[in-house]
Amino acid sequence: MAEMAEKISKHLHGDLDKVVPTTVVMVAMTSIILGLVFFVMGLFRVTSIANYMPYPVIAGFLSGIGAxxxxxxxxxxxSKALTAAFFTLEVQVLLLPAVAFASLARLGQYFKFPVAFSFPCLLALSLVGFRLISFLYGVSIEELGRGGWVFSWDPVVVAQTPMWFPWVEIDFNQVHWHTLTHECMEFMVSLIILGALKYSVATTSLSTLFGRDISPDNEMRVIGLANVASGLLGCCGGGHYLSAMGIMKQFEAHEKVPALVCAFLVVCLWMAGxxxxxxxxxxIFGGLLLSVGLHFLEAYLVTPFHFLKPIEKATVVLITSSFLAIGMLESVAMGIMISMVELIWRIHAVGCVHHETTGALSRxxxxxxxxxxxxxxxxxxxxxxxRLQGYLFFGTSVNILERMETRVHSLDFPKLKFVIIDFGLVPSFDATALLNFRKSSTLADMYMFDIYFCGLKPDIELALRQNHYSQRVHLLRSDVxxxxEIxxxxxxxxxxxFTPETPRPGTSLTEWKRMSQLELWERFMAASTEHDGTSNYQKLLPLAAYLETIVVPNGSQLVPERLRDDTYFICFGYMNFVMDSEFSNAHNIPGVRFSEACDDDGVGRGYSDGFPNENDDGLDEPIRASNPRKMSFVVPEESQWTPFTTAKSRLLKIGPGAVIIPNVAGMDxxxxxxxxxxxxxxxxxxxAMETLEDQAPHTAVAVLKLINVRLATRFRHSSKRVSQMSSLLYK
Known part of the structure; x- marks a missing residue:
């Protein structure tokens, strides 16, 4: 505003009859425009973005205010700046009482005297003592003013300050609108940006200053309305007076008290001049400012040094020192830039690779x-x-290429043939990460290995498919x-x-379904590895008379009630042993709603593990279908988070020759x-098993041995899977 007023004065050649009304209108218009901007920022909750400002920047800002x-x-x-004249004895004598006032105020707080009592007493004693000494030495107000002890103002100016005198002398018909628009509009954009940044930082600092949660958006709305009202009344707008709030905090008063006190004092000065x-x-004024400034420096410059890191300490000191040299906004911008560089460096040090392993350790x-x-x-x-983690950007995505190149040139492992990159923990990535993925494709062509991108979210998959890759790069939505498995x-x-995944030549699913129990049992024992011995084979052969054939359509679930007591032997096809995650079955998660349906007999449809139907032979038989499990989101209006969605977790994939044993009592x-x-x-x-035990006990014992072997195998597999999953999660 000072530059705008200077421009107006130069353009109007210093004619006060035109400069004063034009400047007053400029101030009023600026206050109204800034007020509207602040109100819109608070209304649309844009101010809250300042909550993400680093603590060293906030601390440096507040300590800079203290300085x-x-x-x-x-x-x-x-009344002297820090020049050579400041160090004279006469000036130091004027400064000494202010230093003593501030020292006594801080000493009272150090000894924890009640601020509401000690501070007013200090003010009253200082004022009464000064007036008493002046009276005893017979010094008049004019002499005190010439000596620099009180304000020395022109009596004519002082006489014109009360009430409406300055306003009635202004002729608003002399406003130069062309000068106002031509000279001031070029500063308006900069003024709006700087004002928005300044008060965003100030309102965000209130929570730190008062040690409790204060909504910056609400404060910005209040500031906006206050500035609009001030502009309509022809006054200059403003914002929170952090210095006055710091004084009121020392009194342990409410943060609204400074506004009431300032308003009362302004009304008194308006009435009396x-x-x-x-x-x-x-x-007294100087000592009061020194006391509050020292408190800010102690709280936000000295105290943070006990827990901040060296680079954060340097940031606080730099902002505090530059606050006096180059200004508030410039120092805050410098601190934000330093914090951003430090953040990028630390994220780069952590990296985007959550875990790396090989196919020998993870299966x-x-x-x-x-x-x-x-x-x-x-x-x-x-x-x-x-396995990647976090947002992939220019500071972290290069780690992927570095890990791959290190693995390619490693002599401790066999030749690299496959690289699996898991995006399950990656929300998104930037253009630099996309460029690095292209480089990995070139690396795959050069060293002849395949890359599988898995765990892809729809938006990530879409972004990857829009770029050209070699045929050695494969995109999978399924998990790692x-x-x-691929x-x-x-x-x-x-x-x-030795067990083909597809039917043998000349053997279709229809032919498998037409086989007798004995033929199916022979095929099962030929595929199973636990009973190759002749004696064991002969003992198990009579079991075929006690078995019945079951056809499980693709995507169907075995009835849980039957799994509790019955035993199943897989002769053809594949099944997944799965469980629901805590996110996909917990109905009490806020923001998540489930809708599911299944058949009356408990057979659910719609499950898929990402592979096509391995045995589709064109059957025309009708298959019962039901709605697959669906998840929908109910996000609150002001939700700050997105619910997790996790598909069914596959614990085991089994095929021909596998045995599904009865569930243990109490099994999940x-x-x-x-x-x-x-x-x-x-x-x-x-x-049928009870009948077998009565009629053919030797066969029943052989069946139990087979089941025990499968239990032992299942236990070893489960133990290994637990260790593998733990390594992926915690290493």
Whole structure:
């Protein structure tokens, strides 16, 4: 505003009859415009973005205010700036009472005297003591003014200050509108930006100043309305007087008290004029400013040094010192830039890789043969897994390339064949990360390995598909478990897959369904690895008479009630052993609503693990269908978070030769078996098992041995899966 007033004065050649009314209108218009901007910021809750400002910046801002208050206090008491004249004995004598006043005020707070009693007593004693000494020495107001002890103003000016005298002499017909618009509008944009930043920082600092939650948006709305009202009355607007609030905090008063006190004093001065201020010595004003400034420095410069890091300490000191040299907004902007650089450096040091592992240490949930397991133990290191975390940007995404290049040139592992990059913990990424993904595609072509991006959210997948990649890059929405299964299947030699995933030539699902229980049981024992011995084979062969054939359609679930007592033997197809996560089945999570439906017999449909139907042979048989489980979101109007969504977690994938044993009593009902393809299974009912124990005890013992072997295998697999999942979560 000072520059705008200077421009008006120069353009009107110093003609006060035109300069004064034009300047008054300029101040009023500026107050109204700024008030509207502040009100809109508070109305749309834009001010809250300042809550993300780093604490060192807030502390430096408040300590800078303290330094500015101390500077103003020195200037108030001595009327001299920090020049050579300031260090004369005459000026130091004027400054000494102000220093003593501030020292006594701080000493009372140090000894924890009641501020509401000690501070008014100090003010009264200082004023009465000064007037008493002046009376005893016979010094008049004029002599005190010439000596610098009180304000020395022109008597004519003092006489014109009360009431409406300055306003009735102004002729608003002399307002130069062309000068107002031509000279001032160029400053208006800068003024709006600077004012918005200044008061955003100030309102955000209120919570730190008073130690409780104060809504900056509400304060901005109040400031906006106050500025509009001030502008309509032809006055200059403003905002929170943090210095006065600091004084009231020392009195342990409410934060609204400064506004009431200031309003009362302004009304008194308006009625009586500024003559009243000449009865108060300047060292009281200066000492008051020194005391408040020292309090700000102690609270926001000295105290934070006990817990801030070195770079944060330097930021606070830099903002405080630059506050006096270059200004408030410039110092705050400098502090924000330093904090941003430090934040980027620290995030880069942490990196975007949550965990890295190999296929030898982390496996998919597929139930594999001992030969396949042994092969993966020795050659699984050819699979390299990177689990990413957080937002990927220019400061972290380069870590992905660095890890991949390090793995490619490593001599401690076999040749790299597959890289799995898990995006399950990644919300989004920037253009630099996308560029690094392109570089990883080039790296894959150069060293001949495949890259699988898995756990992709729809928006991330869309962004990745819009860019060109080589044929060695694959995008999967499914999780890392499915990606591991794909890589393991590609890595394991064909000769170790003695059980084909697709029907044998000339054998379709229809033919499997037409087989007798004996034929299916023979196929099962040929695929199973636990009973290769001839004696064991002969003992288990009579079991076929007690079995019944069950067809489980793709996507269906085995009835939980049957799993409690019956035993199932998989002859054809694949199933997933899954469980619901805590996020997908907890109905008490705010903002999440579930809708689910299933058949009357408990068979749910719609499950998929990301693979196509492995055994689709074009059957025309009708398959019962039900609505799949759906999740919908009910986000509150001012929600600050997005609910998590987690799909069913696959614990194990089983196929031909596998046994589904009866559930143990008290087992969690959330554990379920879903068919990922059309399956043909043999079921041994509990009643049939009792009959078998009576009629063929040797066969019953062989069946129990088979079940015990499967239990032991399941326990070993579960133990290994727990250790693998723990390593992914906590390392």
């Amino acid at each position: 500015q208050l101390m500077k103003n206090g020195v200037h108030m008491a001595s 500024i003559r009243l201020l000449q009865f108060v010595p300047k060292f 998919s949930a597929v139930d594999r043969t001992p030969e396949q397991t042994a092969y993966l133990d020795s050659e699984g290191s050819a699979i390299f897994v990177l 478990d499915i990606a591991l 890589c393991e299947n590609e890595l394991v030699p064909d000769k170790l897959f 009902p959330e554990y379920k078996y879903f068919a990922t393809s059309d399956c043909v299974v043999l079921r041994l009912r509990a009643a």
